[in-house]
Amino acid sequence: QKEVEQNSGPLSVPEGAIASLNCTYSDRGSQSFFWYRQYSGKSPELIMFIYSNGDKEDGRFTAQLNKASQYVSLLIRDSQPSDSATYLCARALGSQGNLIFGKGTKLSVKP
Amino acid sequence: GAVVSQHPSRVICKSGTSVKIECRSLDFQATTMFWYRQFPKKSLMLMATSNEGSKATYEQGVEKDKFLINHASLTLSTLTVTSAHPEDSSFYICSPREARTDTQYFGPGTRLTVL
Numbered sequence: 001q002k003e004v005e006q007n008s009g010p011l012s013v014p015e016g017a018i019a020s021l022n023c024t025y026s027d028r029g030s031q032s033f034f035w036y037r038q039y040s041g042k043s044p045e046l047i048m049f050i051y052s053n054g055d056k057e058d059g060r061f062t063a064q065l066n067k068a069s070q071y072v073s074l075l076i077r078d079s080q081p082s083d084s085a086t087y088l089c090a091r092a093l094g095s096q097g098n099l100i101f102g103k104g105t106k107l108s109v110k111p
Numbered sequence: 112g113a114v115v116s117q118h119p120s121r122v123i124c125k126s127g128t129s130v131k132i133e134c135r136s137l138d139f140q141a142t143t144m145f146w147y148r149q150f151p152k153k154s155l156m157l158m159a160t161s162n163e164g165s166k167a168t169y170e171q172g173v174e175k176d177k178f179l180i181n182h183a184s185l186t187l188s189t190l191t192v193t194s195a196h197p198e199d200s201s202f203y204i205c206s207p208r209e210a211r212t213d214t215q216y217f218g219p220g221t222r223l224t225v226l
Contacts, residue, residue, distance in 0.1 A: 103153075
């Protein structure tokens with residue numbers, strides 16, 4: 001099993017702050033990376049994906065990928081209490097590869 | 112876009128019965144369907160992968176005769192838990208991969224409780 005590692009948290013940030021979620025992976029063949037958000041009792045929902053080194057921004061979310069260091073991160077700007085959830089990092093080998101998920105980081109945004 | 116439906120959302124059944132879970136991609140075609148299971152406070156665990164019109168590939172430790180998967184069309188897949196037992200109680204989530212973009216989405220999940 002190719003591992004995807006995440007700090008389980010909980011990560012607690014005040015409302016309005018930047019939340020930084022990190023993920024490392026061991027398989028250098030991984031080509032695409034995904035961030036999902038999962039609220040308690042619900043299924044995951046896709047936030048964004050990233051294939052290339054560097055940053056990718058979408059609204060308040062920025063994904064950062066560094067293939068040389070084998071890590072991918074997700075920044076959430078202006079965090080809101082509604083962002084409180086578990087964030088799952090996943091990687092795939094190529095466009096046809098299955099997703100391998102990390103165990104998720106629980107984020108708590110305090111009002 | 113990328114709407115996935117899963118039915119039923121919740122089911123409670125007696126031990127020994129079979130339960131069928133249906134997953135539909137409503138506005139896209141899914142050549143590949145993944146089925147996951149998630150126990151409380153645990154991570155998603157991939158159970159099986161199926162391609163439309165082909166037999167499913169099961170992950171190690173998942174009994175193919177117990178978890179029957181049918182992927183009859185590009186928009187419909189079913190998972191049948193046969194002779195369910197209390198240890199099968201879990202949150203089952205389908206995940207179709209959109210053919211056009213290779214992006215994987217998730218259904219809303221089915222919470223199965225076996226008494």
